[in-house]
Each structure stands twice: as C-alpha cells, then as structure tokens.
Amino acid sequence: MIVYAMQNETVDALAYRVFGKTKGVVEIIYQDNPMLCELPAMLPMGTLVNVPESVPEPQKKQVNLWD
Incomplete structure (x- = not known):
C-alpha cells in the first residue's frame, strides 16, 4: 500500500x-x-512510502511457573 508523508512527519509518526x-x-x-535512510528525520511532504497491507501481531512468550 502506498502512503504519502504529511508535513513534518517522521517514519514512526507515519x-x-x-x-x-x-x-x-x-x-x-x-x-x-x-x-x-537517506532522507532527513522529518520526511519531506509528499514522500512516497510503501507500507505493508497488514502487520502480524508479535507473539508473546509464555512462562510456565511449574516447570
């Protein structure tokens, strides 16, 4: 999916x-x-960013107290 960066937006904000x-x-x-990686932290407005359609949920490690 293609997303365009908004004004003063970082990758994590996007x-x-x-x-x-x-x-x-x-x-x-x-x-x-x-x-x-070559662009500044604040992406230029309108920068084309390819993002995945969906992101898998991280798996949580389970701890068994009796083993």
Missing part, C-alpha cells in the same frame, strides 16, 4: 497514523524502503 502502533512496524517500513 506508522502510528496508518497502523495505530509503531512496535515492529517501523522496522518493516525501513526494510521495504531503504531510500528513507
């Missing part, structure tokens, strides 16, 4: 705007868009 969270999403966005 991730939060699209997905409502940043954990695990920002890393995927940087992997899919290596050219973002």
